[in-house]
Amino acid sequence: xxxxxxxxxxxxxxxxxxxxxxxxxxxxxxxxxxxxxxxxxxxxxxxxxxxxxxxxxxxxxxxxxxxxxxxxxxxxxxxxxxxxxxxxxxxxxxxxxxxxxxxxxxxxxxxxxxxxxxxxxxxxxxxxxxxxxxxxxxxxxxxxxxxxxxxxxxxxxxxxxxxxxxxxxxxxxxxxxxxxxxxxxxxxxxxxxxxxxxxxxxxxxxxxxxxxxxxxxxxxxxxxxxxxxxxxxxxxxxxxxxxxxxxxxxxxxxxxxxxxxxxxxxxxxxxxxxxxxxxxxxxxxxxxxxxxxxxxxxxxxxxxxxxxxxxxxxxxxxxxxxxxxxxxxxxxxxxxxxxxxxxxxxxxxxxxxxx
Numbered sequence: 001x002x003x004x005x006x007x008x009x010x011x012x013x014x015x016x017x018x019x020x021x022x023x024x025x026x027x028x029x030x031x032x033x034x035x036x037x038x039x040x041x042x043x044x045x046x047x048x049x050x051x052x053x054x055x056x057x058x059x060x061x062x063x064x065x066x067x068x069x070x071x072x073x074x075x076x077x078x079x080x081x082x083x084x085x086x087x088x089x090x091x092x093x094x095x096x097x098x099x100x101x102x103x104x105x106x107x108x109x110x111x112x113x114x115x116x117x118x119x120x121x122x123x124x125x126x127x128x129x130x131x132x133x134x135x136x137x138x139x140x141x142x143x144x145x146x147x148x149x150x151x152x153x154x155x156x157x158x159x160x161x162x163x164x165x166x167x168x169x170x171x172x173x174x175x176x177x178x179x180x181x182x183x184x185x186x187x188x189x190x191x192x193x194x195x196x197x198x199x200x201x202x203x204x205x206x207x208x209x210x211x212x213x214x215x216x217x218x219x220x221x222x223x224x225x226x227x228x229x230x231x232x233x234x235x236x237x238x239x240x241x242x243x244x245x246x247x248x249x250x251x252x253x254x255x256x257x258x259x260x261x262x263x264x265x266x267x268x269x270x271x272x273x274x275x276x277x278x279x280x281x282x283x284x285x286x287x288x289x290x291x292x293x294x295x296x297x298x299x300x301x302x303x304x305x306x307x308x309x310x311x312x313x314x315x316x317x318x319x320x321x322x323x324x325x326x327x328x329x330x331x332x333x334x335x336x337x338x339x340x341x342x343x344x345x346x347x348x349x350x351x352x353x354x355x
Contacts, residue, residue, distance in 0.1 A: 096203050100197060101148060102148065198233065198234060239278040260298065298329070
């Protein structure tokens, strides 16, 4: 069902954008022709030709504003930084950005309980509330993928720290907005929803792909894959916001962000392992402090696991569990160490687990 929704959405997206492009080209040609026929009016009155020109100019402006809803103006700005603000087929620009992925947990089961119209109403209500935290923190939504949101953060100043901070602050605000949204849903008898967020900072290629009569903007690269995988790790680690070590490093030490290490993993489609973290700022203060309290033991346990000293790793993880019973992250690490102790570990193992 999810695939059907995605395909339908992409098909509609393709149709609307193509229609807007065709209409905008026709309007532009007509404006040029109309402008050439305008006769100066000394009396200051607007004649029929001038009136038609103004009406067509207004229509062109409305079409441009509508078009920007499908292709964000920030996307064009990326090309402008490299001296070209056109969206011709095959355009490409490389840049470092923060990529944010946000997905609804348990969406498949949720969608099966709704009629098609109810599902569309729910998604639009949800997207409406998720839009502001992204834009208010300097990001823009690149695309909707079913129930998922993909957003990019490229601070006008161009500094890596600003881009990473914007993305993480947006994720924190997304969780806060979701809490308010769930309170509204509860008042009308609807169950609350949860979302997982993944953020990675790194180089990407922004460009246009397609054919002569069908073109689309896209973002590709290893960094996009990592962001997708991190978002998928959120339910596995029972975390709301999962970020890469590259994102933490890009923010710098001055960032007012609280976090704890989750794991050292090798994500699908990537050779180099990634250290991943959980952002905690949106949590209630008592929960945040409990997670910070066990952070040193988790770090020490991971260091021992990487060194293949599984017994010492288990000691650290059990100490953490004594301080915070019921923490699913600690239980996960204990189970992982016990499983690794039953295996023959390769000599070149780097301590990461494949996810």
